[in-house]
Amino acid sequence: MAEAAESPGDRETASPRPLFAGLSDISISQDIPIEGEITIPMRSRSREFDSSTLNESVQNTIMRDLKAVGKKFMHVLYPRKSNTLLRDWDLWGPLILCVTLALMLQRGSVDGDKDGGPQFAEVFVIVWFGAVTITLNSKLLGGNISFFQSLCVLGYCILPLTVAMLICRLVLLAEPGPVNFMVRLFVVVVMFAWSIAASTAFLADSQPPNRKALAVYPVFLFYFVISWMILTFTPQ
Amino acid sequence: MAAADELVFHEFEEATNLLAESPDAATTSKSDQVISPGHVAVAVGSGGSYGAEDEEEEGDKTALLQEEKPQPGFWTFSYYQRFFDVDTSQVLDRIKGSLLPRPGHNFVQHHLRNRPDLYGPFWICATLAFVLAVTGNLTLVLAQRRDPSIHYSPQFHKVTVAGITIYCYAWLVPLALWGFLRWRQGVRERMGPYSFLETVCVYGYSLFVFIPMVVLWLIPVPWLQWLFGALALALSTAGLVLTLWPVVREDTRLVAAALLSTVVLLHALLAMGSLFLPAIASRAGGASSPSDISDPAHTAAFHPGPVCGHPLGRAGLILQYHGEGAVRRPRPPKRPLPGDTSGCHLP
Numbered sequence: 001m002a003e004a005a006e007s008p009g010d011r012e013t014a015s016p017r018p019l020f021a022g023l024s025d026i027s028i029s030q031d032i033p034i035e036g037e038i039t040i041p042m043r044s045r046s047r048e049f050d051s052s053t054l055n056e057s058v059q060n061t062i063m064r065d066l067k068a069v070g071k072k073f074m075h076v077l078y079p080r081k082s083n084t085l086l087r088d089w090d091l092w093g094p095l096i097l098c099v100t101l102a103l104m105l106q107r108g109s110v111d112g113d114k115d116g117g118p119q120f121a122e123v124f125v126i127v128w129f130g131a132v133t134i135t136l137n138s139k140l141l142g143g144n145i146s147f148f149q150s151l152c153v154l155g156y157c158i159l160p161l162t163v164a165m166l167i168c169r170l171v172l173l174a175e176p177g178p179v180n181f182m183v184r185l186f187v188v189v190v191m192f193a194w195s196i197a198a199s200t201a202f203l204a205d206s207q208p209p210n211r212k213a214l215a216v217y218p219v220f221l222f223y224f225v226i227s228w229m230i231l232t233f234t235p236q
Numbered sequence: 237m238a239a240a241d242e243l244v245f246h247e248f249e250e251a252t253n254l255l256a257e258s259p260d261a262a263t264t265s266k267s268d269q270v271i272s273p274g275h276v277a278v279a280v281g282s283g284g285s286y287g288a289e290d291e292e293e294e295g296d297k298t299a300l301l302q303e304e305k306p307q308p309g310f311w312t313f314s315y316y317q318r319f320f321d322v323d324t325s326q327v328l329d330r331i332k333g334s335l336l337p338r339p340g341h342n343f344v345q346h347h348l349r350n351r352p353d354l355y356g357p358f359w360i361c362a363t364l365a366f367v368l369a370v371t372g373n374l375t376l377v378l379a380q381r382r383d384p385s386i387h388y389s390p391q392f393h394k395v396t397v398a399g400i401t402i403y404c405y406a407w408l409v410p411l412a413l414w415g416f417l418r419w420r421q422g423v424r425e426r427m428g429p430y431s432f433l434e435t436v437c438v439y440g441y442s443l444f445v446f447i448p449m450v451v452l453w454l455i456p457v458p459w460l461q462w463l464f465g466a467l468a469l470a471l472s473t474a475g476l477v478l479t480l481w482p483v484v485r486e487d488t489r490l491v492a493a494a495l496l497s498t499v500v501l502l503h504a505l506l507a508m509g510s511l512f513l514p515a516i517a518s519r520a521g522g523a524s525s526p527s528d529i530s531d532p533a534h535t536a537a538f539h540p541g542p543v544c545g546h547p548l549g550r551a552g553l554i555l556q557y558h559g560e561g562a563v564r565r566p567r568p569p570k571r572p573l574p575g576d577t578s579g580c581h582l583p
Contacts (some may be wrong), residue, residue: 118392139313140320141355210323218359225366229392232373 069093074158079198086149086202094155097162098127101226104165105233118229126229128209132154138207138215145206154219157199158226164191165230172235184231192227196220319354319433327356334441334447336473344434344479352433357440361406364447365399368510371450378456398510405506406443410435413480416495430483437481442472442503450510461511469507473500 053061069092075084120125135150143150143155168184199219207215308315333347343345414435430438449468453461469582476499484492 122392137320137355137359140317142317142320160497210325213324214327214355218362221359221363221366228370228373 009028065090069096072156073159076159076198079201084151086145087148089152091148091152091155094127094131094152094158097155097158098124101127101158101162101165104162104169105229126225127155128197131226134218134222135216138203141211141215142208143203143206143215145203150203153199153202157195157202157223160191160194160198161188161223161226161230164188164227165233168230168233169235170190172233188227188231192223193221199207199223238432243416260429316354319352320349322353322355327353328353330356330437330441334444334475335471337471337478342479342482344430344438348434348437352431354433354436357406357436357443360440360444360447361402362399363444364450365402367447367450368398368402369395371454374454375392398475401509402443404508405502406439407436409502410439413495413499417483420491438476442475445472446507446510449507453511465511467563469504471506473503476500476503 068088068090072084072090072093102120105118105123106120131151131154134154135145135147138145138150139147152211164187167187171180171183171187174180196216200216203219204212204216277555330353333341369392373391376391410432414430414432417430417435445468449464452464455461476497480496480499484495487495
């Protein structure tokens with residue numbers, strides 16, 4: 001810096017030179033090291049967080065995701081007006097539920113496969129394309145919910161129907177008869193109503209008020225078709 | 237207070253006087269005359285529609301506004317959002333209009349009012365496809381109760397067949413009709429053809445009456461089923477014909493008659509097809525397993541196909557099981573007849 005202080009003085013006495021011409025003469029002394037750390041508190045904290053999830057054990061990662069999925073299951077089973085499903089959406093839960101439902105709905109291929117129940121791929125396609133269609137419908141009607149949030153809600157609200165499927169399979173282990181059927185019918189109807197109530201609690205607020213029924217009706221149709229598949233399931 | 241009198245706004249008085257003189261002045265707005273040629277030029281009488289004058293005005297105004305804005309491209313989302321710009325009350329009103337066609341009221345002019353939507357046609361077709369599959373299944377369940385030898389199976393592929401048929405009908409037939417009407421456009425002077433979306437709307441909403449009809453078909457009384465079928469078909473085709481009549485009226489008689497009869501015929505084919513869906517689906521799916529109905533008690537060993545290839549399908553099943561007498565009785569298996577490929581023998 002000593003040289004820098006001198007050079008302007010030199011320039012004053014010398015002949016007029018173009019502006020800033022002497023800047024290249026300025027050199028930084030080797031004696032004064034310029035180094036240090038620039039830390040902003042927030043950023044350093046997130047950097048620590050990032051590196052910690054890279055270094056954590058696999059069990060921790062899996063348990064964290066499973067806990068998130070489990071928390072959302074609880075929100076579906078006891079629907080309150082909360083934003084958790086919408087804020088931290090994820091598609092793990094819907095995938096688990098859809099695969100479970102499709103596996104349970106599959107029957108052995110003893111029967112002619114044209115006359116049988118839905119195959120795994122059919123259930124999968126119905127659930128996912130149904131959810132996509134309903135989401136597109138609600139967005140086209142002017143809803144302000146994002147695509148994946150809506151998929152997340154619709155997928156998680158299949159949980160009551162999956163529980164109904166489990167109960168139906170257990171009930172079908174008993175002897176067949178009208179009582180058997182009435183029990184299954186009752187369980188499926190109750191779970192169907194629960195699914196609709198849960199998804200409406202999350203989805204209805206995102207629609208303009210004079211179109212709520214238009215947006216909810218496809219959800220009703222979707223869960224009705226899934227309930228029908230569950231109710232007509234007969235293992236052979 | 238003369239100064240205060242002078243400060244009174246005289247325009248309000250004039251306006252109220254004007255409005256008091258002619259209460260319908262608001263409806264014959266300038267926008268009626270300024271409708272662009274793309275829209276159907278409607279001669280709205282002063283009697284018009286009573287409760288919905290504001291809607292009509294707004295509809296015309298928004299139609300004008302839409303004309304002025306640049307149209308979004310078909311790859312943008314907002315292009316498709318225009319077709320879903322309906323409220324619940326509007327959809328219900330359109331459904332009611334299709335259920336009860338009245339000779340003076342054209343569906344397109346009266347209910348659509350230049351705002352066709354795609355919500356109605358799409359979801360009515362989806363509902364009809366699923367309801368067809370579900371009632372087909374239910375019929376089988378009810379038939380199995382009377383005769384345990386029928387093997388019950390969910391027959392899920394019926395949903396696919398029904399869905400494809402209905403969607404093809406509801407989209408391809410309006411396309412053909414629209415193309416035909418445009419081709420004959422030169423003959424017409426007074427009224428332009430309907431736009432493609434309006435045609436799709438008319439067809440879509442006219443399919444709504446089939447939904448309760450299919451549900452009521454579960455009642456296993458044959459003459460009641462034919463009655464319901466005829467009634468629904470009449471309502472639906474009346475709606476279609478009344479909508480198409482003003483457009484076709486100015487054409488030559490031959491063309492008009494041919495067009496209307498084609499429309500009615502296709503609609504009737506759809507209605508009959510939904511009645512016979514089980515037979516078509518099981519035939520298309522492949523041969524049913526050979527049935528040995530010599531002993532109704534043998535349900536575990538043999539699983540006969542659900543309708544056994546009977547040409548009338550579900551209708552045949554219902555007609556058979558009308559009444560208490562079970563038609564299937566033990567009989568020794570016969571040699572298959574030359575024309576019979578399904579291996580199933582019924583009286």
